[in-house]
Amino acid sequence: MTDENSSATNNHSTPAQTRATIISEALPYMQRYDNRTIVVKYGGHAMGDPELSRAFARDITLLRQSGVQPVVVHGGGPQIGAMLERLGIKSEFRGGLRVTDKATVEIVEMVLAGGINKDIVNTINHEGGRAVGLCGKDGRMVIVDRLTRTVVDPDSNIEKIVDLGFVGEPKTVDPTVLKLVLKEDLIPVVAPVAPGVDGETYNVNADTFAGAIAGALNASRLMFLTDVSGVLDKNGKLIKRLTIAEARALIVDGTISGGMIPKVETCIAALDRGVEGVVILNGKIPHAVLLELFTEGGAGTLITR
């Protein structure tokens, strides 16, 4: 058979045969992640489009169906911002974190643990999955320390400690409730709101929260769904693989900046805590999760030790 004939034969595959081939090619990846825990951080920038939300929910449901143990940790920064604006409450960020007073933390909990969390649970369940909504408060899953930031005063050049209000950083993570939920074939969907040792409610950056959860669960993969295709180089080109050392060098030389810094730092911390691989990818691409996990090329930037 000539090459021409062979490609003609391939071109004559029916659409059903092509689909079957694609499903079949996913088998080694399904076997690789069978029974493994994958933490997916679903960022607020990746949400909003109902079609994309359904595609995301289908991906998570398919992962569970194929034997993977997905855990969803979600953000909702833009959605919190929109609600605060509607209510006429001013909000500012310092070092990528929202300064959170008492009134703000009430809105944060309402938007994250009440609104977004239940929407994601409902969408996954509508696609045939069985999701359960949780936050750091449930089963004492996460207890936080109140976070402060050290800044240098530009006038006096003296360092001062800035209190961000009710902003927390995970101090302890008890994964018992997550493991129970996973054992029952349910999909945990977790909002980054948690109590402090003082019993107050705290707002936690969703990237940091997801990293802490992935570490406590010894996850195989931690995936960050954001609004860029991954870590980009100085020319805006996607970097497909990075080691911790290479990622650190890109922060130092300024290639990685802004919101990507805490994300990459969380990736590095999660790898140090034993997570095998961390991926940053564009959640606005339909089925980004499946593309990353179940196809040869992957979809974003993979950071490994």
Ligand SMILES: Nc1ncnc2c1ncn2[C@@H]1O[C@H](COP(=O)(O)OP(=O)(O)O)[C@@H](O)[C@H]1O
């Ligand atoms: N080297 C880089 N590669 C990709 N994105 C970068 C880089 N440096 C800075 N960024 C910025 O980081 C943003 C992602 O972080 P962030 O807005 O906090 O995401 P999310 O809200 O999804 O958590 C990108 O939209 C981009 O503007």
Ligand SMILES: CC(=O)N[C@@H](CCC(=O)OP(=O)(O)O)C(=O)O
């Ligand atoms: C302390 C802090 O900044 N908390 C974040 C929590 C939500 C979040 O992180 O959402 P994204 O992942 O969509 O950015 C906030 O208030 O916006």
